């Protein structure tokens with residue numbers, strides 16, 4: 001590509017809120033045949049809201065929520081913020097946990113009011129030797145609605161399920177349809193459960209889903225697609241997406257996301273709208289057409 005066409009392409013991108021860091025990114029984007037999309041914060045708004053508090057028999061909902069919110073108070077995860085805000089909205093007093101440990105891609109472990117509190121996915125409970133069986137039916141029902149279900153254990157016993165719901169961003173459905181129209185394969189990747197991921201995928205028209213992917217494995221999934229000979233565009237917003245964004249042939253970060261994601265990407269979509277990926281690919285195709 002000529003330096004002039006690249007400068008023109010980059011300038012057009014900037015006007016559309018698409019910041020392209022290198023000539024190489026603009027030159028590679030037209031070859032992308034597979035677009036991998038993170039779910040939370042990329043396809044969805046990423047600001048989930050507390051919707052369900054489902055204690056097992058013998059525990060009051062308010063007690064369960066107060067303990068869980070206090071355990072989550074030190075976590076920076078969007079799921080934690082949803083729980084803490086939901087508890088405060090319900091007039092509950094959120095206290096500081098005596099101990100706090102965050103388990104990446106799984107949840108949190110804390111001590112609150114003399115109880116050991118675990119909040120997270122099934123893997124977190126399994127890792128602590130807690131039998132999740134009493135919670136599985138409630139968690140599955142939430143998952144089928146596209147909600148994220150969090151398992152709660154108190155002092156080593158299954159105690160309840162907390163549900164939060166995230167909403168699909170305006171424009172995600174249209175952007176995914178536009179990617180399909182251009183003949184691209186679209187894949188959703190998420191650490192969330194298979195059920196919740198499948199429900200959101202159905203809502204936005206994505207057929208291929210990689211769910212329950214640990215943060216450190218998102219990059220290996222991108223590498224696996226590249227090993228099939230695919231040219232991969234990865235779109236994400238979180239710290240957990242950063243290695244995958246760097247691994248992809250072109251990484252697209254949501255401008256609304258974390259700094260680490262932006263630094264690991266060659267393109268930033270300033271408004272956080274998924275349609276920017278389509279515009280960037282179109283721009284690259286037009287730029288490369290002018291050159292040949």
Ligand code: ADP
Nearest residue numbers: 040075077080105106107119120121190191192
């Ligand atoms: P995503 O890829 O959707 O951004 P993460 O890798 O951050 O998800 O987390 C994967 C899963 O681990 C979440 O869906 C949730 O079940 C659990 N989890 C992670 N952090 C927390 C937390 N602070 N509280 C409860 N559960 C959590």
Ligand code: MG
Nearest residue numbers: 038040041238
């Ligand atoms: Mg995310």
